Amino acid sequence: MAKKLMKGSEAIGEAAVRANCKLFFGYPITPQNEIPEYMSHRLPQVGGTFVQAESEVAASNMIYGAAGTGERVFTSSSSPGISLMAEGISYLAGSELPVVLVNIMRAGPGLGGILPSQADYFQATKGGGHGDYRLLVLAPWSVQEAADLVQDAFDLADFYRNPVMILGDGLIGQMMEPVEFKENRVPCKPLKPKDWAATGCKGDRPTNIINSLFLDPQVLEYHNQKLKAKYDTMSRDEVRFTEYGTGDDYDLLIVAYGTVARVCSTAIEDLREDGIKAAMVRPISLFPFPYEAVRRAAKKAKAVLVVELSCGQMIEDVQLALEGSRPVHFYGRQGGMLASPEEVAQKAKEVLAGTSQEVRHA
Amino acid sequence: MQNDVIMAGFGGQGVLLIGKMLAYAGMHQGKEVSWLPSYGPEMRGGTANCTVVISDRTVGSPVIQCPRAVVAMNLPSLEKFESSIKPGGLLLINSSLIAKEPGRTDVKVLKVPANDIANDLHNPKGANMVALGAYLGATHAVALEEMEALVRETFASKPKVVEANIAALRRGYELGEEGMK
16 A cells, blocks of 8 residues: 555554454543544444543443453543543453553643643553553554554454553654555464453353452462463563664663654764764563663663653663663653754763763662 | 755644645655644634654654744744744745744745735635745755645645646745745
8 A cells, every 4th residue: 555644643543443443432632532533434434333432431441341242442542531541441451351542642640731741651551550450552653653553552452362552642643644554464463263252152152251350369369470471471572662873882872762762863863963972772662661672772871861751750661671780861841842852962962971960769 | 855844824824734735745756754733722813833844764853943944924933933943944934924024144034925926816825835835946845746746636626726726836936946046
């Protein structure tokens, strides 16, 4: 298929359709309304169903019910809406249901604002809902990558029987870039029939039950350990990242994800013109985080600079990766303000000149 | 080689549309492109702008703080973006609506009476096309023929609009090229 100029939100919607997702349940919120809008007219064309729920809480329970039938199910929201879905997401994880969730992050906390942010990193990777659970979290940096990751997300969700979150910022949702959808795409994971699904059996097989309630502590502990083993497998097999400029020598390693990493890539080019050598590791999977890649790449650098549209959240994973082996610095913008290549380059110069304050935890 | 531009005006002047057309035409010409709109709690009659990047290689930052060019369709846009242009860059002013003299002396200033030209061509809604043409004439960011093909495609159901917009585009292109001589 030829390249088409698409808005990120539309590309995400089309990617879900291409992944054979026929069911969308959601509730509108800026800045991702183009996703439900797209699904509302696109799904009926492919025999699917779009339901605008009465709230995000309702939507998260609708995706729970629909996913239990073994169908591919999709929802999207933005930060406050994801908070409202958090209970449902915990239930989905506990019941091992495959769904794809998209969070087009806006600035918080509370209602915050509607402009781009990355302040939901903790919520996405460390919890959000209650209980010991993990989401697989993938963060695109371009519209094309968003389209590709959404399709992969459905395969990963089915393979692991686990919710997968696409974590984008407002820029990914609003920006237009060329997108190409490949025909005859091969799933990124081998997919088995969903023999666990509650499809109605009329007594011809044992009943399938979708449930997250285990009142016997021994049974629940067994369930927790089974989930833990699954998350360990994800941590081993699903780490995704790219490196930028790590083939050359460099003094500074930048770690950034999503569209901010694009800004950093331009900053790195500008810095090289000024004779300053920097490189970048860009995590694509935020859970599992590419600890090993960051640790390895930092060995060639004198210092590490983390750039985020938040007060500093991923920086904690970078610090875990480095185990104190390199000084860590931070540059962030908040509230919906964007970081520019000039700002990142300026901060990089300060780090290497020794005029930037290292981030330490008391 | 990269061209980047912030196109700004008030809602209804069609700056988001010409930005999109620029990105489309760039893509058709085999370039890497991005189109980023301003979005926010905007009100009717408020200002709108978009950032377009057209590059020979993968677009890095789609956010451009210091663009190589600014197309200002109204006074608030000039006041907001004039100071951000890269030294040596281009400031394209819709002089039909902007009487104020720009303060920058380190950028190329190109004044195009886009609304007046559009009115003369009996295409009062085509001021944005005049500005787009002028931008292309001044920068050659994409080929005029590529843009004309896109206009034919975009307005295929309205032949009169196609011809009127191509006339506006060409007149703007001439002024853009002349202005850079």
